[in-house]
Amino acid sequence: MATTKAQAPVADSRRWVALFFIGLAQLMIVLDGTVVNIALPSLQRDLGISDGDRQWVITGYTLAFGSLLLLGGRIADWTGRKRTFLIGLFGFAGASALGGAADTFDMLLIARVLQGGFAALLGPSALSLLTVTFTEPKERAKAFGIWGGISAAAGAIGLLAGGALTDYLDWRWCLYISVPISLIAAVGGYAMLTESRSAGRARFDVLGVLLVTSGLVAIVYGTSRAESDGWGSTPVIGLLAAGAVLLAVFVLVESRVPQPLLPLRLIANRTRGGAYLGAGLAIVGMFGAFLFMTYYLQVIKGYSPIRTGVAFLPMTLAVLVSAGGFTTLLLPKVAPRVLIVPGMLLVSSGMLWFLTMETDTGYVEGVLVAGLLLGLGAGMILPVAFNYATHGVDPDDAGIASAGVNTAQQIGGSIGTALLNTIATSATADYLASHASRGGNPALAKKAMLQGFETAGIWAAVIILTGALITTFLMNTPRPDANNSSMTGSEPGSELLSEASPRG
Template sequence: MSETPQATVGKVDSVPDSSRWKALVFIALAQLMVVLDATVVNIALPSAQQDLGMSDGNRQWVITAYALAFGGLLLFGGRVADLWGRKRAFLTGLFGFAAASALGGAAVNEAMMFAARALQGVFGALLAPAALSLLAVMFTDAKERAKAFGIYGAIAGGGGAVGLIVGGFLTEYLNWRWTLYVNIPFAVVAAAGAYFVVREPESGRNRSPLDIPGVILSILGLVTLVYGFTRAESDSWGDSVTIILFIASAVLLAAFVVTESKVKSPLLPLRVVTERNRGGAYLSLALAVIAMFGLFLFLTYYLQIVKGYSPLKTGFAFMPMAVGMMVGSTQIGTRLMTRIAPRLLIGPGFLVAAVGLLLLTQLEIGSSFVTLVAPAQLLLGLGLGTAFMPAMSLSTFGVEPRDAGVASAMVNTSQQVGGAIGTALLNSIAASATAVYIKDHVAATAKPAQRILQLEGMVHGYTRAIWFAVGILMLSTAIAFVFINTGRPETSSNPASDEGDEDDVVVPMIGH
């Protein structure tokens, strides 16, 4: 291997593609569509439930069907992108996602809606890793990569808040069906643009045989894990089926790891996750997403139920976090990423986010949005935006080009699993704390004041869960400082240098 600031792992032309910045526009548009969909449907769910006659017990499947398919198939989707070509996988994912969205928007009963959401998850699992891996192979210069991932990170982080605004507007002024139909123009524009301007290096593909046992074990293991957390939220952690699901997922995922260590062409080469910098990035991202999903959940309920905000006003109330995310990603992260070591952005970024959450532990029924909620969101957004961008870049940096798809899929998998854990864990903590608070105070509360007691109990539950989220972000900070020890991107050696040199591609350097 060369010891120059770029490690030549073969002989692909190192001249960057002149259309890469145009390509970024369409890749970012597709990513925005996927991220929007994670939150835009949530606000529309009450209206959809009423129209389609869903029971309270079944309505969760609008969210769960998408999460199971998306989370369970991500690794497979990333491998398909490596094998089939990222551009082809990207375009197929876009058209499939648009078709599934049209099916959901036209749903006439709950079964049709659940099927459409599951199909969205299937095509999203192909689209998301293909989008991120295209960035990984198209932007190899350290400074350009910082800008590209800054834009991508801002969308990945801030898009969820934008989804709440879009969802609120569409639900309030049009119809819940438009929260699904809105994906179609996004997908058509992104696909048309990507078809003409996206060009990926041919020799970055991985044409080795598909690891069928790995595919089966990973899908079963991840689906079982995500469903376990989903069921824990609705049926309690002590439910016998929930416990069986967690045990089954542990066995399946352990079998997956053993299989990957033995087969010749693994679905997930263990070198992708065992390199300490990438492993630290995946783990810290997953933990941070737990905290972020908890905040979305609690603030949405707080603003709508406690403060009485409309869906649209609730969406706009998340703007401080979206703005913070964009500033953190495109201004702080991008400007400093090529100047300082990644851990000096990721660790402090998560720490600033933890301070934002710490402010929200002071939340009360009468708390001011301007003096408490908005500043807390801004700090959270700035911190996460600053940390997400270098963490996402580090997650795919230094991998062999043939592994770019599965490395990108691991980023998305860590976020999906983190989201499932965050929703289930923090919601359970909040519900339990609320129940205890009301039980302790109900005897001393007069009947006319019982509604106030209910609201006080809810807010108490939220703040108790947010304390846990603060602790999780502090752990994420510690992991970033302990595991991530790479230096500035352009100044040191490649962590992938010991991972083999079979691929004919120039890959950028990150060093120790």
């Protein structure tokens, strides 16, 4: 097997500075998935976007990101992780500038897709750089706790930033803001990071890229079409079936090509499989909550964008306390499912909290409680998922393993947002149709919108609870101290506690 060519490990005094710039890039990636959420009502009016199409402003980004991540991971492994990191940053800056200048929905959508494409280079290269920089168990746990906290908190920070920018400047600045962040991260990354890459000739799995990308696009587009055409319509059934077939063929191809886009051994590992599942479902809950809470606060409660952003601050603090506090302390000491499964239960509880909310429910007993549950849960899931999804992999596969967990996140966000938005808008339309005799009035419209959010919240909770049940039995990884060698990284090619019997 080819060996990894890398410079000497980053000096102690530089590792944490390097982490700052890597974390800044990750902050921007996740932030851009949510920063436009609060601006959605404003840009929807400005650009004349329909309710059914509004989710594409978010999904266009997450879908391009998620469907190209595996290719981005392989590019990082074979052409250099630092080089790919820098290219991703400069490309992201250009796409963000284009989006900020957009004057039509089509132009904005193109910019969001380009942002997602460059993020697909940036995300796995950033995480793989983190993976090869921190190998000592305690330092690694701390670094991944910080990373997970950034990943989870960045979504809520994006909402706060989006509110401030929309209120005091314009929704376009929700896109422009990424330009200076990208440039700062690029300058710091160039100075502080060392290059690493896999040796050997790169052979890109073009067929795999086409299959996985087209399959995911078909599923997400089919889900979004269900809002207008109905779940039983021929176009929707055809798109969903085509997506499933394309993904099945992708798995078959990956099992046979010499250098697969996604080596099946990575996801066949029960630990990594559980980590991918946890990361994906956490984002389903978070992105669904961001979308629904934004419209609940602005449309139903009449909050301004900046007030809406401030309303999400407790969720951000909950993530930081959870991910940077007790999760970091427990990560090197307990089995991963001891943290991931309770985290999923908290996230699902946050989604179910919508059932207690009415149009006149106060902030404290409504959005605040839901946000705290979601934040605490996400902070328990994401640091663990990132750590166990990448630890112990062969150095040649560091980029693709990093891409795998990022893919789970972004596809969870894409499919989750499309699915939940479709469920919510359909339930809203059904409620209005069943109460047509009462005539149209603002109170009825608000009640109908809330009904849609509640219905989607139930579906989200069921999906996440099902994931928690699967993770309980799938991720049978013992406590780290049951097999110290697997947590030290001293055996680069070793599997991560893959099939050991459970102890925690």
